[in-house]
Amino acid sequence: MRTKWQIGDSLRVTRNVRDDGTFPGAFRGDLLVRRGRVGHVVDIGTFLFDQIIYSLHFIEEDRVVACREEELIGLDEPWAESRFETRERVLSARALSIDGEVRVPVGATGEILKVLRDVPGGVAYHVHFECLPGRPLIVRETALDEVAEKEARIENTHA
Structure with a gap:
């Protein structure tokens, strides 16, 4: 599998990231990072051998959160802030x-x-x-x- 981004790249998360039950100190469903926030890639791995996972450090939240490649865009890609999110x-x-x-x-x-x-x-x-x-x-x-x-x-x- 080829990664789209590298360690050190700055990326934007395109959707709200919530705890799936694996984030220490949070409860399932807790908001970890709000859509539109920018994080920096600190690690790259895989999940189930077919999904690339990027660990991003979000400085404002002071959290390292794992995101799937499809949840991220580069800072040079267009982004429009929205008032609402899916399922609201x-x-x-x-x-x-x-x-x-x-x-x-x-x-x-x-x-x-x-x-x-x-x-x-x-x-x-x-x-x-x-x-x-x-x-x-x-x-x-x-x-x-x-x-x-x-x-x-x-x-x-x-x-």
Whole structure:
């Protein structure tokens, strides 16, 4: 197997890295490194003979975390920061229409299926809304709210 990067290279992690139960002092599911952070390769190995694993030192977190090659990009590769990550729950910030018919009302709950960082005009997402089962939509970041953010606004209007 050929490695794409070498020890000492600076790389960006493309997704949130969570503990799989093997990180000392953390619990399964704990966030270890947030997407977009830059780490430096300190070791290279393999997993199950077919996956290249890079151990990166993330200085801001003061952690060395193992990442699969597909979770990393070089600093020279394009990167667009996003508000949301795959599997996050979101709310529609505005009504969404298909062929002129509102299919997703304001405040509808959905789940991010995929982050689309390379679309013209900025970050967008594949979102599955509960009110539109089996029909994921591509939605711009500006048309979505965080679940907690929206709930806080609703609470403030009732206070």
